[in-house]
Amino acid sequence: MKRALAQHTWKEIEALSKDPGVVVLPIGAIEQHGPHLPVWTDAKIAQETVRGAFEKLPQSVAAWHLPVQSYGKSNEHTGYAGTIALSASTLMAVVRDIAAALHKSGFKRLMFFNAHGGNKALLEMMCRDLRAEFGLLCFLAQGQADNSKLPALEQRFGIHANTVETALMLHLTPDLVKKPLPKAHYPEFAAQNFNLTVLPQVGWLTRDWSPEGHFGDPQPATAEDGRDWFEAMTSRLAQLITEASSFEVAHPLSRGGS
Ligand SMILES: [Zn+2]
Numbered sequence: 001m002k003r004a005l006a007q008h009t010w011k012e013i014e015a016l017s018k019d020p021g022v023v024v025l026p027i028g029a030i031e032q033h034g035p036h037l038p039v040w041t042d043a044k045i046a047q048e049t050v051r052g053a054f055e056k057l058p059q060s061v062a063a064w065h066l067p068v069q070s071y072g073k074s075n076e077h078t079g080y081a082g083t084i085a086l087s088a089s090t091l092m093a094v095v096r097d098i099a100a101a102l103h104k105s106g107f108k109r110l111m112f113f114n115a116h117g118g119n120k121a122l123l124e125m126m127c128r129d130l131r132a133e134f135g136l137l138c139f140l141a142q143g144q145a146d147n148s149k150l151p152a153l154e155q156r157f158g159i160h161a162n163t164v165e166t167a168l169m170l171h172l173t174p175d176l177v178k179k180p181l182p183k184a185h186y187p188e189f190a191a192q193n194f195n196l197t198v199l200p201q202v203g204w205l206t207r208d209w210s211p212e213g214h215f216g217d218p219q220p221a222t223a224e225d226g227r228d229w230f231e232a233m234t235s236r237l238a239q240l241i242t243e244a245s246s247f248e249v250a251h252p253l254s255r256g257g258s
Pocket of ligand 1: 116
């Protein structure tokens with residue numbers, strides 16, 4: 001099975017058997033990633049994780065992937081050169097247009113593989129909207145490595161250009177990782193016993209907390225750990241794609257129903 005949907009002709013796409021079947025859209029961001037990682041980081045991780053997951057898919061699974069949607073909702077990283085953010089309304093419109101086109105082409109299921117935290121809330125909302133509007137079954141797979149072996153402070157506040165992301169980039173594209181790696185930076189409130197799980201529920205911007213642009217400790221990152229996290233992420237995503245490809249709801253709304 002040819003997995004890259006964009007490499008098919010329109011007649012081939014028309015002729016594809018689409019149920020079971022799922023189309024996967026990698027989505028990332030072009031945004032500052034500290035002084036050591038390229039602004040391409042989230043788009044690169046999204047694209048590579050989807051590629052790696054598809055390499056692990058059995059031929060029997062009906063699934064295709066789209067080119068990466070590189071631009072995301074990144075306005076939390078405003079104020080650093082190189083961040084290119086779509087507004088929420090623009091990204092919603094882009095996602096809706098892609099979904100509408102897939103629906104018109106006859107596809108039944110769409111999965112977002114998202115590698116940028118700032119897109120998450122919007123995509124969760126869009127999954128429901130696209131189900132209601134087009135009857136598409138939509139899934140959100142969030143790119144997340146198991147960071148449980150890292151120090152507690154890193155697990156809690158290492159959320160951007162951190163140990164995990166630096167390690168993934170050392171594995172995927174080491175030439176683009178600038179050395180020496182910068183020192184750890186955590187939001188200043190980290191030391192003040194805030195009784196919050198991630199960040200205060202305020203409309204924070206990265207500039208508010210991190211002049212250099214990273215949250216976390218890049219220095220312990222190694223390519224070997226990056227490879228292990230990448231392997232785990234691609235295996236998990238392959239499993240999710242497999243399950244999504246034939247997922248059904250028990251009582252589907254008939255189209256045109258209310
Ligand atoms: Zn990132």
